[in-house]
Amino acid sequence: MGVLLTKLEKLGILISDGAWGTMLQSNGMTTDDCPEEWNVSHPDAVCAIAKAYADAGSDMSLTNTFGGSRIKLDKKGYADRVAEFNEAGAKNSLGVGGSAIIAGSVGPTGEFIEPLGAITAEEMEEVFAEQIAALLKGGVRVICVETMMAVEEAVCAVTAAKKLDPTVDVIATMTFDKTPNGFRTMMGVDPQRAADELSAAGADVLGSNCGNGIEGMIEVAGEFRKHTSKPILIHANAGVPELVGGQTVFRQSPEDFAANTQALVDAGANIIGGCCGTTPQHIAAMKAAVGK
Numbered sequence: 068m069g070v071l072l073t074k075l076e077k078l079g080i081l082i083s084d085g086a087w088g089t090m091l092q093s094n095g096m097t098t099d100d101c102p103e104e105w106n107v108s109h110p111d112a113v114c115a116i117a118k119a120y121a122d123a124g125s126d127m128s129l130t131n132t133f134g135g136s137r138i139k140l141d142k143k144g145y146a147d148r149v150a151e152f153n154e155a156g157a158k159n160s161l162g163v164g165g166s167a168i169i170a171g172s173v174g175p176t177g178e179f180i181e182p183l184g185a186i187t188a189e190e191m192e193e194v195f196a197e198q199i200a201a202l203l204k205g206g207v208r209v210i211c212v213e214t215m216m217a218v219e220e221a222v223c224a225v226t227a228a229k230k231l232d233p234t235v236d237v238i239a240t241m242t243f244d245k246t247p248n249g250f251r252t253m254m255g256v257d258p259q260r261a262a263d264e265l266s267a268a269g270a271d272v273l274g275s276n277c278g279n280g281i282e283g284m285i286e287v288a289g290e291f292r293k294h295t296s297k298p299i300l301i302h303a304n305a306g307v308p309e310l311v312g313g314q315t316v317f318r319q320s321p322e323d324f325a326a327n328t329q330a331l332v333d334a335g336a337n338i339i340g341g342c343c344g345t346t347p348q349h350i351a352a353m354k355a356a357v358g359k
Contacts, residue, residue: 069271075298080332081337082350090347101140123354126167132172133173133174157171173195173210208236238271243258272300274336277304280304281303285334301338302342303324304345326356328356
């Protein structure tokens with residue numbers, strides 16, 4: 068049992084962090100910037116975000132490495148800096164100190180595996196292995212594979228992590244939309260298939276992030292709980308996004324967000340936190356709700 072599962076067993080419910088993109092943008096990052104490059108060019112800003120979530124009461128926090136794969140970084144001209152950016156991202160979050168467990172964030176590449184795309188499963192696994200190896204070198208003991216749409220890609224990431232170090236706790240989450248046929252990812256994966264295939268690949272924690280406000284995530288957590296006894300992680304958005312002046316805005320207040328905490332736990336979630344639009348204030352409110 069790794070550090071995350073050990074802490075979860077001890078505390079019962081863990082509070083995770085909130086949005087990183089939202090916070091980076093509030094610190095001046097633009098859409099032209101590479102978030103992962105900020106690990107080396109703006110380390111103080113990155114560390115400040117990690118500290119803000121730690122101060123808000125997070126038991127687990129992520130690294131600023133969501134788009135840290137070679138495929139994603141190549142789109143910004145940084146394919147040769149995978150190791151540098153990911154190792155720095157791990158060290159930035161770990162360097163804040165405190166008791167929060169740091170999980171290395173690993174997001175989707177944006178490419179499809181054969182036959183839908185040109186990359187093989189073996190090549191995809193190698194891409195993730197390169198990123199995850201750098202995160203492990205930076206010191207993390209938990210890997211969070213998140214925001215996945217294709218279960219085949221998520222399996223590659225989970226497999227890569229477990230091959231590199233079987234003792235590392237691996238979280239795997241997918242992003243679902245509500246359809247007339249229930250919750251599905253953009254690639255048609257439902258929670259049951261996600262739970263079955265990610266568990267078989269070795270994931271220790273399953274769940275969902277992004278795509279839904281916390282009210283929708285209550286339903287998603289319930290669907291996962293029907294199909295797994297493993298811990299479930301839920302990172303919900305701060306409500307439904309609105310487009311205001313060309314900018315995406317999430318309006319749900321920390322108080323309204325946290326008001327759903329008990330229902331989310333009752334539905335089966337064990338690790339809870341925020342995604343797009345959430346801030347340290349949302350996490351502090353959720354922490355207080357769990358305390359009650």
